[in-house]
Amino acid sequence: MSLTLYMHPLASYCWKVLIALYELETPFEAHLVDLGDPVARARFHALWPIGKFPVLHDAARDWLVPESAIILEYLAQHHPGRIELVPRDPDRARQCRLRERFYDLYVHEPMQKIVGDRLRPEGAHDPFGVEQARSQLKVSYALIEREMASATWAFGPEFSAADCAAAPALYYANLVAPFVDTHPNTAAYLRRLQARPSFARVLAEAEPYFAMFPK
Numbered sequence: 001m002s003l004t005l006y007m008h009p010l011a012s013y014c015w016k017v018l019i020a021l022y023e024l025e026t027p028f029e030a031h032l033v034d035l036g037d038p039v040a041r042a043r044f045h046a047l048w049p050i051g052k053f054p055v056l057h058d059a060a061r062d063w064l065v066p067e068s069a070i071i072l073e074y075l076a077q078h079h080p081g082r083i084e085l086v087p088r089d090p091d092r093a094r095q096c097r098l099r100e101r102f103y104d105l106y107v108h109e110p111m112q113k114i115v116g117d118r119l120r121p122e123g124a125h126d127p128f129g130v131e132q133a134r135s136q137l138k139v140s141y142a143l144i145e146r147e148m149a150s151a152t153w154a155f156g157p158e159f160s161a162a163d164c165a166a167a168p169a170l171y172y173a174n175l176v177a178p179f180v181d182t183h184p185n186t187a188a189y190l191r192r193l194q195a196r197p198s199f200a201r202v203l204a205e206a207e208p209y210f211a212m213f214p215k
């Protein structure tokens, strides 16, 4: 098997790549990285000094591919499968990437800011940053709500890389800044994502680790 994914089953950006791999039906080996274990952490940092997962290694080309958006791009290019993650037409591809970036930058990042703050030690919290993140989520939810009034997926009529980005971002965002009672179109989109077998599988695999999520 040529692909190894360095990941953790609870990590939201890893979900994005796992969903893509399951959608493509591309075989890979999952390498669970426990960042709490100093040895595993040092090994992972030696591989990718930034120390953030997911990271993909393709033994067939001996390429190390970090960053979830770049991994999806790499999979679309070198391991095409059951679905087209990124459209071939350059204009459509750019629009699809814009939707993917929207979910990464304006839903996923503020959600991570709120979760990350819960993990900070007493006296090191950042209430101003958390408030900014909540304001950003409000704006993003309003945009998604408008879009999802007439759309099934994040970009175009088919499931794409943009939906791989949306699924973890919305799932976790709803835990820290719930929208299901206030944004019915967004809630229906999240339900469609959760009904997708790829995401359902990711959620089932994460289940044993959910107790680690900071309340």
Ligand SMILES: N[C@@H](CCC(=O)N[C@@H](CS)C(=O)NCC(=O)O)C(=O)O
Pocket: 011, 012, 013, 014, 035, 051, 052, 053, 054, 066, 067, 068, 069
């Ligand atoms: N821009 C990166 C973000 C990756 C990221 O934030 N990963 C988190 C897990 S979801 C991580 O590795 N956190 C561990 C840490 O920061 O020590 C991507 O898209 O892959």
